[in-house]
Amino acid sequence: MKQDLDLIRGLEEALFKPAVRASPEALDRLLAEGFVEFGRSGGVYEKAEVIRSLAEGNAETVDVPAARDFVLRSLADDVVLLTYLSFRVANGREERHTLRSSIWRLIDSRWQMVFHQGTPAGQPS
Numbered sequence: 001m002k003q004d005l006d007l008i009r010g011l012e013e014a015l016f017k018p019a020v021r022a023s024p025e026a027l028d029r030l031l032a033e034g035f036v037e038f039g040r041s042g043g044v045y046e047k048a049e050v051i052r053s054l055a056e057g058n059a060e061t062v063d064v065p066a067a068r069d070f071v072l073r074s075l076a077d078d079v080v081l082l083t084y085l086s087f088r089v090a091n092g093r094e095e096r097h098t099l100r101s102s103i104w105r106l107i108d109s110r111w112q113m114v115f116h117q118g119t120p121a122g123q124p125s
Helices: 002-014 024-030 047-056
Strands: 031-038 044-046 066-076 079-090 093-107 110-120
Touching: 002 024, 002 066, 002 079, 002 093, 002 110, 024 031, 024 047, 024 110, 031 047, 044 047, 066 093
Parallel strands: 031 110
Antiparallel strands: 031 044, 066 079, 079 093, 093 110
């Protein structure tokens, strides 16, 4: 499971990178058809909307999150759940903590994200 965690974590963290976020092609490869996100803001977003929104943003000024506490759980032979805590670092302090969960599915020999949720979280103790 450690190798699987490293692989899925790497795919998840690719989505943090400004170059990937600005590339509709890269996002299309990582997000499955039918992808849905329940955003930190409370909004619900589908694949095309996420790709369009990220592609319209300025990749050079995207606030790249940091993350920790990754846990991978197998839901089926071809489906895994990744959970973690993301945050921003400003003035040497962590802020904007978000509990995140992503469901990844092995589709045509490639892992793709089918669902993502971000939930605001308090400052960890």
